[in-house]
Amino acid sequence: MTTRTTARLAFGALAVNRVRTALAMLGVVIGVGAVITMMSVGGGAQARVEEQIRSLGSNLIIVLSGSITASGVRLGSGSQLTVTEDDARAITHEIDAVQVAAPAVRAGAQIIAGNANWSTSVLGVTPEFLDAREWDVGVGRPLIQTDVDGATKVALLGATVADNLFGDVDPVGQEIRIHRVPLIVVGVLARKGQTTQGQDQDDAVVIPISTAKKKVLGTVAANVRAVNVIMVKARDPASVPAALEQIRTLLRQRHHLSAGQDDDFTLRNLAALVQSQEAASRVLSLLLAAIASVSLVVGGIGIMNIMLVSVTERTREIGLRRAVGARRNDILAQFLTEALTISLAGGVIGMAVGAIGSWAIGYFAGWPAPIQARAVLPAFGFAAAVGVFFGFYPARKASRLNPIDALRYE
Amino acid sequence: MVQPIIETEALTKDYPVGDHVVHALRDVSVRIDRGEMVAIMGPSGSGKSTFMAVLGCLDVPTSGHYRLEGRDVSSLDDDALAGVRNAKIGFVFQQFNLLPRMSAVMNVELPLLYGDTPPATRRARAAAQLDAVGLSARADHSPSQLSGGQQQRVAIARALVNDPVLFLADEPTGNLDTRTSIEIMTLLRALNARGITVVLVTHEPDVARFARRILRFRDGELIDDERVAEAAEAHAPDAPPVPSRVVVPAALAVPA
Numbered sequence: 001m002t003t004r005t006t007a008r009l010a011f012g013a014l015a016v017n018r019v020r021t022a023l024a025m026l027g028v029v030i031g032v033g034a035v036i037t038m039m040s041v042g043g044g045a046q047a048r049v050e051e052q053i054r055s056l057g058s059n060l061i062i063v064l065s066g067s068i069t070a071s072g073v074r075l076g077s078g079s080q081l082t083v084t085e086d087d088a089r090a091i092t093h094e095i096d097a098v099q100v101a102a103p104a105v106r107a108g109a110q111i112i113a114g115n116a117n118w119s120t121s122v123l124g125v126t127p128e129f130l131d132a133r134e135w136d137v138g139v140g141r142p143l144i145q146t147d148v149d150g151a152t153k154v155a156l157l158g159a160t161v162a163d164n165l166f167g168d169v170d171p172v173g174q175e176i177r178i179h180r181v182p183l184i185v186v187g188v189l190a191r192k193g194q195t196t197q198g199q200d201q202d203d204a205v206v207i208p209i210s211t212a213k214k215k216v217l218g219t220v221a222a223n224v225r226a227v228n229v230i231m232v233k234a235r236d237p238a239s240v241p242a243a244l245e246q247i248r249t250l251l252r253q254r255h256h257l258s259a260g261q262d263d264d265f266t267l268r269n270l271a272a273l274v275q276s277q278e279a280a281s282r283v284l285s286l287l288l289a290a291i292a293s294v295s296l297v298v299g300g301i302g303i304m305n306i307m308l309v310s311v312t313e314r315t316r317e318i319g320l321r322r323a324v325g326a327r328r329n330d331i332l333a334q335f336l337t338e339a340l341t342i343s344l345a346g347g348v349i350g351m352a353v354g355a356i357g358s359w360a361i362g363y364f365a366g367w368p369a370p371i372q373a374r375a376v377l378p379a380f381g382f383a384a385a386v387g388v389f390f391g392f393y394p395a396r397k398a399s400r401l402n403p404i405d406a407l408r409y410e
Numbered sequence: 411m412v413q414p415i416i417e418t419e420a421l422t423k424d425y426p427v428g429d430h431v432v433h434a435l436r437d438v439s440v441r442i443d444r445g446e447m448v449a450i451m452g453p454s455g456s457g458k459s460t461f462m463a464v465l466g467c468l469d470v471p472t473s474g475h476y477r478l479e480g481r482d483v484s485s486l487d488d489d490a491l492a493g494v495r496n497a498k499i500g501f502v503f504q505q506f507n508l509l510p511r512m513s514a515v516m517n518v519e520l521p522l523l524y525g526d527t528p529p530a531t532r533r534a535r536a537a538a539q540l541d542a543v544g545l546s547a548r549a550d551h552s553p554s555q556l557s558g559g560q561q562q563r564v565a566i567a568r569a570l571v572n573d574p575v576l577f578l579a580d581e582p583t584g585n586l587d588t589r590t591s592i593e594i595m596t597l598l599r600a601l602n603a604r605g606i607t608v609v610l611v612t613h614e615p616d617v618a619r620f621a622r623r624i625l626r627f628r629d630g631e632l633i634d635d636e637r638v639a640e641a642a643e644a645h646a647p648d649a650p651p652v653p654s655r656v657v658v659p660a661a662l663a664v665p666a
Contacts, residue, residue, distance in 0.1 A: 002529065004529075005523055005529070012511065012512075013511075016511050316505075316507060317509055319507075320507045320509065320520075321520070321524075322468075322492065322495075323466070323468060323495060323501050323507075324495065324496060324501065324520055324521040324524060324568070325492050325493065325495045325496020325497070325521055325524040325525060325572075326492060326523075326524045327488070327489045327492040327493075327524070328488060328489070328492075329489075330524060403468045404463050404468050404469055407468075407503065407507065
């Protein structure tokens with residue numbers, strides 16, 4: 001018997017009990033739809049984390065002065081900062097795994113512009129800083145070496161600061177004052193969003209490091225070259241661990257620390273932290289898909305149930321077909337094709353339902369749920385496998401019927 | 411010499427039922443030649459249905475041999491038996507056994523689906539066969555739209571569509587009124603006249619009279635093999651000729 005004939009038989013048989021067929025199909029529709037929607041939700045969560053990694057600077061290593069993280073307190077108290085601009089230069093030049101190292105001083109300050117004011121953190125940096133943080137300038141120009149060399153009174157505003165001080169007015173060319181020092185805004189940084197900890201990265205003002213030290217924030221008497229932090233960008237994510245190790249070795253050497261002494265600096269790799277969150281979100285999306293798969297299996301059991309009923313109802317038909325020459329495999333193929341037709345049709349409809357569900361979650365819940373192309377084929381394949389798996393037992397039962405008993409079945 | 415189409419040799423069929431064994435057939439040996447029309451009679455439980463099932467290759471004997479057209483089919487496997495049923499045997503049942511969701515012509519076409527017939531010629535063959543039983547006007551009707559006699563004629567067309575060498579009918583008139591029964595039996599006689607070997611099971615003597623030979627079963631044994639000199643004519647079913655006994659071959663004779 002040809003495949004086409006078998007398929008036509010299956011369609012005919014399924015068309016007889018439309019409601020029943022549709023209900024059996026519904027289980028698979030819900031299953032496939034759920035798998036695709038859940039994968040989309042999980043994918044959305046992952047995309048969000050990946051975006052955070054990008055906004056942090058994917059290969060970013062942070063070198064903090066001292067062994068505590070509240071560096072602003074130490075600066076305020078005037079205690080010694082342990083890392084310097086020269087450390088940053090050494091890291092850039094001596095470590096291959098590092099692309100660029102940018103020193104920065106920072107402090108909290110009240111910014112005044114006209115009659116508006118805003119409390120934010122001020123970062124004194126070199127031009128390399130924006131490169132290390134992978135931070136673009138939205139409007140205006142970035143810092144240049146001349147600014148640092150001449151300690152010019154210029155500032156770049158984070159998007160949040162710009163919003164709060166100037167609202168709809170273009171800040172470029174406007175004047176702001178920090179600690180009574182007037183500075184000209186030369187640019188506004190592109191919006192970077194929040195960190196995974198909910199910290200607003202755009203709530204900052206960036207000025208030349210020399211300006212910060214000499215005119216705005218002041219310096220530490222013991223070492224004018226000292227900085228709070230060095231932002232280091234490794235060449236690629238794979239070289240981050242090597243860079244971390246080499247930076248530690250280099251700084252210990254430069255700071256003349258003996259073998260037993262603790263580090264007088266702290267190395268942080270924020271990307272690693274976020275990467276662990278990414279791993280967690282991946283587990284979450286797998287978990288969601290696994291739970292959704294359960295409904296697909298339940299849908300398969302629905303198919304099996306319907307097929308068993310169908311085999312019992314059509315016992316006489318099976319007997320008759322056997323009497324006129326159908327082999328066991330012909331009967332097996334006929335019923336297996338019916339089960340497969342239900343599950344494949346359910347799979348196709350389920351894909352549409354999954355697409356609509358993903359869109360609806362994105363639209364109504366505000367949660368980005370892009371449809372995962374890699375989820376569609378496996379979900380469909382799984383639906384087909386469910387059809388074969390749960391269709392096989394009823395089909396086999398049908399093919400094993402004794403023709404005489406089947407013909408006499410009432 | 412007439413070629414035997416059916417030859418059974420000491421056929422037995424045992425069914426285990428609980429602790430004991432039911433002997434549905436005991437040592438049945440019979441020969442049916444090509445072109446014969448044979449009726450099988452007997453009370454229920456006599457083994458006639460089991461015998462038909464074995465003749466129709468729906469069942470295999472516990473022991474003994476069954477040769478169909480000289481080929482021993484008593485030890486074939488399931489698939490081979492399905493092939494024999496498809497190519498050599500046409501079945502008609504008391505319940506008609508038409509598939510309710512299919513049109514008459516699709517029902518007739520059914521055996522062709524399981525054979526070697528090219529798809530393109532199936533429908534034409536089925537239609538021609540339906541025409542041969544006088545139902546071409548009803549080809550697209552579903553079984554529920556047909557009378558009992560028409561349904562049985564569709565079933566007969568289905569049995570004939572593969573040009574079988576053996577036509578088996580299990581109580582073909584059991585669900586029909588007398589007038590329709592005569593129509594159906596007349597049709598079977600006409601088939602037989604065309605050279606098709608017909609074997610039918612019945613418990614109605616009026617129907618059996620259409621046959622030229624009557625085999626009687628009791629308790630799984632063949633107890634009587636009667637040859638009717640002149641079969642009943644379709645137009646005179648109420649005045650059947652008196653059957654005359656013929657001598658039963660010693661090997662087949664069973665003491666009554």
